[in-house]
Structure formats: structure tokens, C-alpha cells
Amino acid sequence: MPTKPRTRLLYVTDLAYPARGRRYCDEDIFLTARLREHFDLALCHPLDARALMPGFDAVVVRNSGPVLGYQEAYDEFRAAALAAGTPVYNPLTGRADMAGKQYLLDLTAAGHPVIPTVDDPADLHLLPPTATYAVKPKQGADSIGLTFTAAPSGPAGEILIQPRIDFAYEVSFYFVDDAFQYALYAPDPARRWELTPYEPTAEDLAFARRFIAWNTLDHGVQRVDACRAPSGELLLVELEDLNPYLSLDLLPEPTREAFVAALTDSLRAFTTGA
Structure with missing residues (x-):
């Protein structure tokens, strides 16, 4: 009986992007090594994504850096993917950072807990x-x-x-699809990327989930960034739905493995329509 062909993924990343306090390349080397166990996969720079994507079943946009540095190429990639019906993960229907910063104004006007x-x-x-x-x-x-x-x-x-808010700390909540995976926080506000695991309360998770629900993405990786205001409440700083850095190297191994499994299942469901 012939073996069913494996899904072909084009994984978009800028391995040389000089992120402050983070190493994008390490995270993507780790993730792609694990995803290759389940998919046929190739890496490419964001400037090459449009030209290469016809040879793949889906495109996965990961640590590709701020699109501000290659806005025209990114817009052309989006247009080409939509015209060809090529699945892109995260889906291009995101309403948050993927679509610009207008959502911060919209959420403010609607009375959501946002700066x-x-x-x-x-x-x-x-x-x-x-x-x-x-x-x-x-x-x-x-x-x-x-x-x-x-x-x-x-x-x-x-x-x-x-x-400008004199907040106690920043905290990030990480989701795959609509499922919470883990949280990390920066105890020192002056060191945003010196993160440590954070145990969220039920109220914290309810806060984060309201923005995941607002964004209405069926599949994808999202990061809800918030700050603890002087009043004690959490306020949204950013909802990253384009290419959120995941800080996987800071996680305990069981949590990191659970995330990889969740991402694999999400990609499989996304690419097969399951």
C-alpha cells in the first residue's frame, strides 16, 4: 500500500535578525528540527517566501522579524498567497498586530482592558x-x-x-489555537526579555482569553502581552498574532514538549482541514 505523501511546509524565518535579548535562530532551529519528524519542511527568508511558496502545501510564518523592514515584499506575499489560496499559518485573517496597530484604538473605544x-x-x-x-x-x-x-x-x-504607566511587571500568555500553553513574565520592568515562568490565576487567564476570542483565529500561535497596572489590574500591551517570539528556551522541558505537541497537532489540523 503506497505511503501517503507528507505535508510540505515552507517555514519563513530570518535567522540573522538581531533581536534584543533573544535569539530567533535558536528557537527556529529547535522547532524545525522537531516539526521535520512530521512534515516535509524547508526554511526560507521572508524576502523569498513569495517565490518559493508554490512548491509547498502551506506556509508557516515564524520569527521573520518586523515586516516594517520589508513591507512591500510582505504585502506582495500576502496578496499572492490569498490569490493562490495557499494556506498561511498564522492565517492572514488576524485582527491584531498582523493588521497593524489600529486594534489598540478599537479596543480602547470598546472599553476593553487595554492601555x-x-x-x-x-x-x-x-x-x-x-x-x-x-x-x-x-x-x-x-x-x-x-x-x-x-x-x-x-x-x-x-x-x-x-x-506612560508605572507598571509592576509585564507578563505574556502563549496560546496555540484557543488553548493556553504557558505564561512568562519579566519581574524587572527595565529588563523586558529577562523572563521567568509565571503561574497565572483564573482571573489572569480570563483576561488573556478574552483577546484570543476577540481575534477569532481558528488556528495559530498567539501571544497576549500585558502589564500589571498600579491598580492591580492587567492591561493589554500587545496582541501578537503574526510572528510572536515564544521564548521556548526558558521553559521546563515538559512544558516545551507539550507546546511542540500542540503546535504539531494544530498544523496537522490546519493543513488537512481536520
Whole structure:
């Protein structure tokens, strides 16, 4: 009886991207080594994804770096994948970082627990009173262009303005599909990527799940980044649904193995329609 062909995955990553405090290449070398046990797989740089994807059953976008550095190529890749019906993981229907930062404004307007955000200096009165504001480009990523100022300025619609919050710590919740996998936090706010395992409360998980539900992705890896405000509540910092770094090297082995198994099952279901 002939063997059923294995699913062919094109795994998109920038192994040389110089991330601060993180080594993208190590994470993707580890993950691809494990995924090869179940799929036929090849790695490529994000600039090569459009040209190479016709030879594969699906494209997996992982640690590909901020698309701001290759926006035109990324837009062409998206358009080509949608036109050809090529499955992309995470699916291209994400409503959060995948679609830009507008979601922070939408979530603010809808009253969700997010750091209050506006995109026009004329709307500062809509934010809580503060001595200092965080200002960053609306199309930015990875803290590119972030500044702190007492008097925000800039073109309306092109910047994001938020009150600078004296938070206790940042915490990230990691999901595969809609299933929670693990949480990590940075006890020292000045060292964002010095992370340690975090045991979430039921309230913490309910907070994170509301944003996973809001995003409505049936499949994919998502990271919910939050900060613990002085009031004690969690506030959303970012919902990363494009290519979230996973910090797998910081996990206990059983947790890391459980994540690999969940990702494998998710990719299998995504590529087979199961």
C-alpha cells in the first residue's frame, strides 16, 4: 500500500535578525528540527517566501522579524498567497498586530482592558491624566521609534499615544489555537526579555482569553502581552498574532514538549482541514 505523501511546509524565518535579548535562530532551529519528524519542511527568508511558496502545501510564518523592514515584499506575499489560496499559518485573517496597530484604538473605544490609546494629539483629553506619554509610529514594531514626552506631537493618524504607566511587571500568555500553553513574565520592568515562568490565576487567564476570542483565529500561535497596572489590574500591551517570539528556551522541558505537541497537532489540523 503506497505511503501517503507528507505535508510540505515552507517555514519563513530570518535567522540573522538581531533581536534584543533573544535569539530567533535558536528557537527556529529547535522547532524545525522537531516539526521535520512530521512534515516535509524547508526554511526560507521572508524576502523569498513569495517565490518559493508554490512548491509547498502551506506556509508557516515564524520569527521573520518586523515586516516594517520589508513591507512591500510582505504585502506582495500576502496578496499572492490569498490569490493562490495557499494556506498561511498564522492565517492572514488576524485582527491584531498582523493588521497593524489600529486594534489598540478599537479596543480602547470598546472599553476593553487595554492601555488607553489615541492617534491624535488633539485627543489627549480622552486619556487618563499623566505627566509623560509614550509615543510611537502607528506602523511601528519592536519598539522602533518609541519616545517618551510630556507634550506629544505628530501627524494625526500616523502615531499612537498612550499614558506612560508605572507598571509592576509585564507578563505574556502563549496560546496555540484557543488553548493556553504557558505564561512568562519579566519581574524587572527595565529588563523586558529577562523572563521567568509565571503561574497565572483564573482571573489572569480570563483576561488573556478574552483577546484570543476577540481575534477569532481558528488556528495559530498567539501571544497576549500585558502589564500589571498600579491598580492591580492587567492591561493589554500587545496582541501578537503574526510572528510572536515564544521564548521556548526558558521553559521546563515538559512544558516545551507539550507546546511542540500542540503546535504539531494544530498544523496537522490546519493543513488537512481536520
